Amino acid sequence: MPGHSTRGLQAPLQLHIPEPSARPGEAPDFSGLVILPAGTVARPDVHAPAAALRELPFQLIRVLDDDGHAVGDWNPHLPAETLRAGLRAMMLTRALDERMVRLQRQGKTSFYIKSSGEEAIGVAQAFALQRDDMCFPSYRQQGLLIARDWPIVDLICQIFNNRKDRLKGRQLPILYSCREAGFYSLSGNVGTRFPHAVGWAMASAYSGDTRIAAAWIGDGTSAEGDFHYALTFASVYRAPVILNVVNNQWAISTFQGIAGGDEATFASRAVGYGLPGLRVDGNDFLAVYAATRWAAERARSNGGATLIELYTYRAAAHSTSDDPSKYRPQDEAAHWPLGDPVERLKQHLIGLGAWSEERHAALAETLDEEVRAAVREAESHGTLGTPPADPETMFDDVFEHVPWHLREQRDEMKAEGL
Amino acid sequence: MTAMNMVQALNSAMDVMLERDPTVLIFGEDVGYFGGVFRCTAGLQQKHGKRRVFDAPIAEGGIVAAAIGMGAYGLRPVVEIQFADYILPAFDQLVSEASRLRYRSAGEFWAPITVRAPCGGGIHGGQTHSQSPEAIFTHISGLKTVMPSNPYDAKGLLIAAIEDNDPVVFLEPKRLYNGPFDGHHDRPLQSWSAHPAGEVPDDYYRIELGQAAIVRPGAQVTVLTYGTMVHVCLATVDACGIDAEIIDLRTLFPLDIDTITASLRKTGRCVIAHEASRASGLGAELAAQLQQRCFYSLEAPIERVTGWDTPYPHAFEWQYFPGPGRVERALKRVMEA
Numbered sequence: 001m002p003g004h005s006t007r008g009l010q011a012p013l014q015l016h017i018p019e020p021s022a023r024p025g026e027a028p029d030f031s032g033l034v035i036l037p038a039g040t041v042a043r044p045d046v047h048a049p050a051a052a053l054r055e056l057p058f059q060l061i062r063v064l065d066d067d068g069h070a071v072g073d074w075n076p077h078l079p080a081e082t083l084r085a086g087l088r089a090m091m092l093t094r095a096l097d098e099r100m101v102r103l104q105r106q107g108k109t110s111f112y113i114k115s116s117g118e119e120a121i122g123v124a125q126a127f128a129l130q131r132d133d134m135c136f137p138s139y140r141q142q143g144l145l146i147a148r149d150w151p152i153v154d155l156i157c158q159i160f161n162n163r164k165d166r167l168k169g170r171q172l173p174i175l176y177s178c179r180e181a182g183f184y185s186l187s188g189n190v191g192t193r194f195p196h197a198v199g200w201a202m203a204s205a206y207s208g209d210t211r212i213a214a215a216w217i218g219d220g221t222s223a224e225g226d227f228h229y230a231l232t233f234a235s236v237y238r239a240p241v242i243l244n245v246v247n248n249q250w251a252i253s254t255f256q257g258i259a260g261g262d263e264a265t266f267a268s269r270a271v272g273y274g275l276p277g278l279r280v281d282g283n284d285f286l287a288v289y290a291a292t293r294w295a296a297e298r299a300r301s302n303g304g305a306t307l308i309e310l311y312t313y314r315a316a317a318h319s320t321s322d323d324p325s326k327y328r329p330q331d332e333a334a335h336w337p338l339g340d341p342v343e344r345l346k347q348h349l350i351g352l353g354a355w356s357e358e359r360h361a362a363l364a365e366t367l368d369e370e371v372r373a374a375v376r377e378a379e380s381h382g383t384l385g386t387p388p389a390d391p392e393t394m395f396d397d398v399f400e401h402v403p404w405h406l407r408e409q410r411d412e413m414k415a416e417g418l
Numbered sequence: 419m420t421a422m423n424m425v426q427a428l429n430s431a432m433d434v435m436l437e438r439d440p441t442v443l444i445f446g447e448d449v450g451y452f453g454g455v456f457r458c459t460a461g462l463q464q465k466h467g468k469r470r471v472f473d474a475p476i477a478e479g480g481i482v483a484a485a486i487g488m489g490a491y492g493l494r495p496v497v498e499i500q501f502a503d504y505i506l507p508a509f510d511q512l513v514s515e516a517s518r519l520r521y522r523s524a525g526e527f528w529a530p531i532t533v534r535a536p537c538g539g540g541i542h543g544g545q546t547h548s549q550s551p552e553a554i555f556t557h558i559s560g561l562k563t564v565m566p567s568n569p570y571d572a573k574g575l576l577i578a579a580i581e582d583n584d585p586v587v588f589l590e591p592k593r594l595y596n597g598p599f600d601g602h603h604d605r606p607l608q609s610w611s612a613h614p615a616g617e618v619p620d621d622y623y624r625i626e627l628g629q630a631a632i633v634r635p636g637a638q639v640t641v642l643t644y645g646t647m648v649h650v651c652l653a654t655v656d657a658c659g660i661d662a663e664i665i666d667l668r669t670l671f672p673l674d675i676d677t678i679t680a681s682l683r684k685t686g687r688c689v690i691a692h693e694a695s696r697a698s699g700l701g702a703e704l705a706a707q708l709q710q711r712c713f714y715s716l717e718a719p720i721e722r723v724t725g726w727d728t729p730y731p732h733a734f735e736w737q738y739f740p741g742p743g744r745v746e747r748a749l750k751r752v753m754e755a
Contacts, residue, residue: 185523199487229480
């Protein structure tokens with residue numbers, strides 16, 4: 001009967017709060033992950049209609065198998081030289097990350113964020129894009145800059161907020177901006193730049209340009225409205241953009257289920273927007289490269305946007321301010337079933353006869369020295385506590401021209417002896 | 419010169435800029451084929467094509483975010499938020515992104531965007547179609563906030579806003595779209611055709627941002643106001659015979675501090691009138707600036723005539739709207755103090 005209450009007659013409702021598979025003190029448990037063998041996902045034509053691709057976001061694109069062989073349709077058949085360059089960029093990213101965390105512990109900078117275990121994501125994608133395609137990264141894609149051969153000494157100067165910090169001491173360490181390298185200004189706000197990439201891509205299409213855009217957010221940030229804005233605009237205007245969700249399982253202490261990842265894959269969000277969604281083994285350099293290349297070709301031929309979920313694991317703490325042992329098993333990273341991106345590409349290259357353990361060890365040493373040399377050079381321009389610029393510059397760039405009230409406040413600051 | 423109401427003047431500004439600058443494009447909810455719910459973009463898509471003027475999803479945050487991305491590319495987007503009341507989903511984009519992009523990137527990227535939004539009350543719009551949110555933008559470093567009070571200014575200010583390399587929030591008092599409004603809601607509607615500022619040049623011209631206008635010179639008291647309240651204050655002053663100097667701020671931030679302080683040093687008395695609610699409103703900033711700069715010229719406490727600190731109530735519009743009676747009583751209090 002309409003309006004008739006059945007309260008008290010039915011079983012009570014239950015509120016569901018998702019929980020990760022293991023917490024500190026428990027054994028890591030990835031038994032719930034369904035990981036099909038490498039090479040089993042077919043590679044569709046880049047011009048295939050999105051409606052024909054609706055199963056893709058529930059699969060996992062993998063090229064490198066457990067023995068390091070490249071298998072299946074998605075194998076991009078890259079020359080060994082390119083693979084070695086990719087390996088080098090990932091290793092340099094890792095060497096920089098390791099050194100910067102040590103320097104943070106020594107008080108030479110206030111903060112750092114590593115990309116450990118996720119190096120294939122920025123690096124392989126930079127290789128798959130063109131140098132002048134515009135990247136709208138989050139704070140864990142430093143590999144993009146390294147793959148684009150941006151001098152690491154410039155990054156370290158920003159991290160130190162020293163006299164050579166191009167951002168004049170205004171930004172938290174690692175919140176880079178690098179227009180020349182096609183690297184958009186980072187911000188501590190998560191997600192806000194994701195729809196900027198779509199606007200930039202729309203502008204490129206509006207202008208008859210040939211450049212495309214790419215953007216990155218984390219699994220956690222996919223819950224923000226900005227994610228929905230970006231996918232809606234990308235779909236409506238067929239923007240030439242690649243929208244990446246880096247699912248590294250953890251948003252600080254919050255596992256991906258709290259962002260809705262337990263109910264459906266993040267890649268499958270694409271289906272409702274009529275976009276292709278690719279779900280990719282993020283620790284597989286070749287798969288990441290191939291998927292990005294597919295999406296780039298599609299975008300560049302006016303086929304519109306692709307959503308890519310890069311399935312990976314955040315092997316390090318969220319940042320130097322975080323302690324993951326408080327919320328996940330300490331050895332969880334070591335149990336990640338998709339391994340480590342550097343090790344896997346190394347194994348593949350060795351299998352090809354294009355690399356060796358000796359060359360690998362020698363390269364690691366060379367890169368470590370390269371980072372140390374860059375640190376020495378950056379330190380010569382100062383570290384944390386060295387005034388990065390004249391304090392008066394803090395009033396510049398709020399507007400194109402400094403207005404009267406900021407000129408007044410600048411004078412006021414000087415008069416205060418600050 | 420052509421007789422235009424404010425809608426036509428804004429339309430003309432966008433038409434001129436679409437013609438002059440291929441990087442200018444316009445989008446927003448209902449602005450394309452239909453020409454906007456207030457008709458401000460009527461005919462622009464037909465004339466300039468849907469590549470330049472198009473409809474956007476109902477996603478204010480997405481509209482402003484896309485505009486910022488386009489601005490970073492090198493375009494000069496002009497977006498419409500259908501009502502200023504609905505700008506809040508875009509607030510994060512304006513505060514965290516548009517206003518800081520130039521600063522945090524040390525000049526590598528910037529957002530030369532114009533965000534137009536009809537604001538203000540007096541149209542029986544209730545609490546979701548009547549708000550005046552200017553002070554939440556004037557508080558943000560890196561944003562410019564503009565509000566015209568007549569068709570002539572609207573066109574010149576909008577062109578200057580579009581050409582500005584910083585993000586501009588351009589608030590349009592919708593009660594003034596079709597005619598000036600003196601606050602006497604029970605009297606016949608007025609038309610811009612009888613108003614000198616309803617004569618608008620057809621071609622390009624700018625009214626520089628940051629410049630106030632003395633719309634009525636006077637000696638006894640300074641009235642600082644903007645938007646619809648300019649006309650309420652003019653009518654009130656004419657009716658009550660007080661020799662007030664009325665200043666239309668036009669750009670609410672950065673303020674034209676020199677014009678304002680020069681007037682107050684001359685008159686020694688000040689009434690600030692705005693439709694927006696009072697607490698932490700623009701009047702508070704104006705009063706603070708003036709007491710610091712002109713304290714020894716002041717003959718009376720500065721008065722604020724504002725909307726009340728409540729949501730805008732539908733059935734009590736004329737108790738809420740700061741009408742001529744309240745302006746007149748404030749002027750008298752200041753004159754008698």
